[in-house]
Amino acid sequence: MKSHDFRTLLRRTIAVPILALAVLAVLLVLQISYMVRTLQWVDHTDRVISSARDLTRLMLEMESGMRGYLLTGYTTFLAPYEAAEQQVDPTFTQLRNLTLDNAEQVQRVDQMHGDFGRWHTYSRQLIAIRQKSQGWEDPKLNLHSRRLMHDVRRVREEFIRNEERLRDERAARARRAAILTFVVSALTSIIVAFVISMYTRRQILSLNRSYDEAMQAELKALQDLRKTEQRLATTLRSIGEGVITTDATGRIDFLNTVAEEITGYQLKEVRGRDVTEILRIVDDRTHEPVRDVVKEIGERGSVLDFGNHSLLVTRSGAEFPIEHSGAPIMETNGVSAGLVFVFRDVSQRRRTEEALRSSEKLALIGRLSATIAHEIRNPLDAVSNVLYLLKSSPGATEQVRENIAMGEQEVMRMGQIAGQLLNYSRESRSPISVSIPEILQGTVALFTPKIRAQQIEIGTDFRSRLLVQAIPGELRQIFSNILGNAIEAVGRNGHICIRTRDTVDPHSGRSGVKIIICDDGPGIDPSIQSRLFTPFFSTKGEQGTGLGLWLSRSLVEKHDGTIDFRSSTRPHKHGTVFALFVPQSGEARSPGEPRVN
Numbered sequence: 001m002k003s004h005d006f007r008t009l010l011r012r013t014i015a016v017p018i019l020a021l022a023v024l025a026v027l028l029v030l031q032i033s034y035m036v037r038t039l040q041w042v043d044h045t046d047r048v049i050s051s052a053r054d055l056t057r058l059m060l061e062m063e064s065g066m067r068g069y070l071l072t073g074y075t076t077f078l079a080p081y082e083a084a085e086q087q088v089d090p091t092f093t094q095l096r097n098l099t100l101d102n103a104e105q106v107q108r109v110d111q112m113h114g115d116f117g118r119w120h121t122y123s124r125q126l127i128a129i130r131q132k133s134q135g136w137e138d139p140k141l142n143l144h145s146r147r148l149m150h151d152v153r154r155v156r157e158e159f160i161r162n163e164e165r166l167r168d169e170r171a172a173r174a175r176r177a178a179i180l181t182f183v184v185s186a187l188t189s190i191i192v193a194f195v196i197s198m199y200t201r202r203q204i205l206s207l208n209r210s211y212d213e214a215m216q217a218e219l220k221a222l223q224d225l226r227k228t229e230q231r232l233a234t235t236l237r238s239i240g241e242g243v244i245t246t247d248a249t250g251r252i253d254f255l256n257t258v259a260e261e262i263t264g265y266q267l268k269e270v271r272g273r274d275v276t277e278i279l280r281i282v283d284d285r286t287h288e289p290v291r292d293v294v295k296e297i298g299e300r301g302s303v304l305d306f307g308n309h310s311l312l313v314t315r316s317g318a319e320f321p322i323e324h325s326g327a328p329i330m331e332t333n334g335v336s337a338g339l340v341f342v343f344r345d346v347s348q349r350r351r352t353e354e355a356l357r358s359s360e361k362l363a364l365i366g367r368l369s370a371t372i373a374h375e376i377r378n379p380l381d382a383v384s385n386v387l388y389l390l391k392s393s394p395g396a397t398e399q400v401r402e403n404i405a406m407g408e409q410e411v412m413r414m415g416q417i418a419g420q421l422l423n424y425s426r427e428s429r430s431p432i433s434v435s436i437p438e439i440l441q442g443t444v445a446l447f448t449p450k451i452r453a454q455q456i457e458i459g460t461d462f463r464s465r466l467l468v469q470a471i472p473g474e475l476r477q478i479f480s481n482i483l484g485n486a487i488e489a490v491g492r493n494g495h496i497c498i499r500t501r502d503t504v505d506p507h508s509g510r511s512g513v514k515i516i517i518c519d520d521g522p523g524i525d526p527s528i529q530s531r532l533f534t535p536f537f538s539t540k541g542e543q544g545t546g547l548g549l550w551l552s553r554s555l556v557e558k559h560d561g562t563i564d565f566r567s568s569t570r571p572h573k574h575g576t577v578f579a580l581f582v583p584q585s586g587e588a589r590s591p592g593e594p595r596v597n
Contacts (some may be wrong), residue, residue: 027184035177042174044098045167048105051095052160058084058091059116063149066123070130078127088116105162112155119148244341245329246275250294253338262322262345264315279341280313284321287311297326297339312343320345376414384411406449431469431559436500436513436582437462439472443479444498447487454492464500464513469585474555481548482517482578489521489576496520505562505581512561512583519576523569532565556580 065081068074092113099105122145242259246252252275255267263278270278281290290310311319324343328336390396391404444451444458451458486496499516524532535550556563560583567576 023188027188028181031177031181031184035174035181038170038174038177041170042167045163045170048095048098049160049163049167051091051098052156052163055088055091055095056156058088059149059152062088062120062123066127066145070126073130085120088120092116102166105159108155108159108162112152112159115148115151115155119145119152122148241342241344244275244279246294246339246341248336248338250275250339252278259343262312262314262320262343275339275341279343281310281322281324282313282319284309284311294339297328312345321347384408387411409446431471433467434470434472434475435467436464436475436515439475440479440498440500440515443476443483446480447483450487454487454494456487456490456493457495459495459497461497461499464502466502466511466513466584468513468559468582470559470582474558475582478552478555478580479515479517481552482580485548486517486519486521486576490519491521494520503581505583508583510583512581515580515582517578517580521575523574524565524567524576525569529565529567556582559583 061080061084065077065079065084068077069081092109096106096109096113099109126145239256239258242262243254243256244252244259245254251272252267252270253272255263255265255270255278260266265278275294282288283290310322310324312322312324313319322343323346324341326339326341329338329340331337387404387408391401391408396404440460440462444460483496483498487494490496496517496519501514501516502511503514504511533549533553535547553563562581563578565576565578568574
């Protein structure tokens with residue numbers, strides 16, 4: 001329709017309907033004014049009821065505080081009593097001012113105020129008696145206090161019931177006014193529509209056709225918008241990072257698949273809930289909750305990167321290291337329509353970084369081991385030669401020769417240890433068939449002087465007959481580390497047992513030898529058990545290097561075996577048990593290399 005025709009239609013149709021519209025406007029104004037006044041009375045009644053409930057809460061706090069103090073004598077219970085005491089009179093005054101339009105309610109407020117004043121005075125007397133600790137246990141005193149408060153509650157309940165009745169009546173009048181307004185508006189609108197249709201039927205039909213065309217265009221645009229939204233939603237669900245979007249108040253309206261998998265929540269479960277209930281993030285160093293991300297993004301109004309020192313606590317309580325960022329979703333007018341949070345699980349990357357750091361430590365340990373072994377072997381050779389000369393001396397007594405022989409054994413053992421350090425720093429020798437019991441017997445023999453000196457009882461039970469493919473020196477190093485720790489743990493007059501059995505590993509089905517080394521020492525503190533095989537971790541202070549058990553596990557894993565332990569610090573059942581499994585034929589691997597099943 002052309003603009004000129006539209007103006008002509010308006011001029012022709014406006015003259016007749018204008019009177020009807022004026023009448024309609026007057027009627028609507030009158031009806032709306034009446035309805036507004038009625039709604040204001042309903043709101044006034046709600047404020048009266050709210051004030052009465054506030055007064056109830058204050059009186060309840062005073063009564064609870066007084067009773068808590070009477071029962072326990074702790075003055076901390078008087079804090080809520082005294083805090084509420086300061087607010088009661090102003091609340092009574094407010095309530096009375098709100099009910100000045102209702103003389104009956106004013107009378108109830110005054111009566112309730114008077115009854116409460118009597119209870120208040122009496123409660124102060126009870127508190128004073130309790131402070132003097134004289135006669136406060138008398139049940140009659142407490143019963144009288146309950147009767148006084150009962151009078152207050154009775155009047156208060158009558159007051160609230162009456163206000164609720166008034167509210168119901170006023171709400172009913174408001175509903176009737178709304179219905180009347182609707183009916184009058186509908187009837188008047190019908191009349192106006194009829195009048196307009198009498199004059200402009202043809203023009204209205206033309207407008208209707210134009211409207212239909214516009215609606216079809218809008219529907220098509222809406223369909224295109226929905227398709228775009230679906231494509232965007234599919235894109236968000238398909239990306240490899242967790243995405244959560246919220247409305248302007250921080251309530252969730254979208255989670256993609258990755259976010260559901262990481263958090264453990266489904267979109268249908270959390271839609272409409274506050275995002276902080278789902279996105280629970282703590283600092284990975286202090287485990288303290290991070291700052292309010294919703295508030296911070298809202299204040300900054302821009303993209304905010306929260307760094308990589310965060311842990312996401314999932315629905316099950318598990319923790320994932322994440323990197324996350326957030327940004328506001330801005331409308332074209334610059335107003336924030338919501339927030340979007342993007343986060344990714346960086347567990348694999350953390351593990352890779354940790355593996356890299358461990359590899360660097362291994363390389364450092366290898367260089368350090370080679371240096372130490374090289375430096376001590378030359379002095380050991382010199383000491384060995386000196387001992388040989390002393391033993392060959394014609395004037396040496398039998399006792400001296402025995403002592404020199406013991407010294408030679410210890411020098412030989414130090415040489416073996418130095419050799420093990422060198423073996424660790426370079427490629428190991430090829431494995432051969434060895435007997436586990438024979439190596440254990442030799443290991444025990446090396447510790448015989450120390451065992452005898454501390455009067456330690458060692459029990460052995462070697463029942464294994466299998467020969468395993470292994471490097472003897474490395475097995476001896478494993479058993480020496482564990483047995484040496486056991487000797488130090490049990491102390492004088494302790495007990496150690498060593499057992500071997502031919503067995504089949506239940507996890508892999510491989511045949512091999514199981515070695516058990518147990519002691520009755522004080523046990524290992526549960527708080528440090530998870531760090532027991534960590535490099536450079538030691539409970540021996542400056543006397544330990546923290547490499548023994550770590551190296552033992554590395555050598556066991558190199559032989560494709562397993563090592564585990566359990567320990568108890570209970571007073572009457574303490575001690576530690578190490579269990580090792582060495583397969584009959586294992587795949588030689590470098591220390592720390594993962595096993596492939």
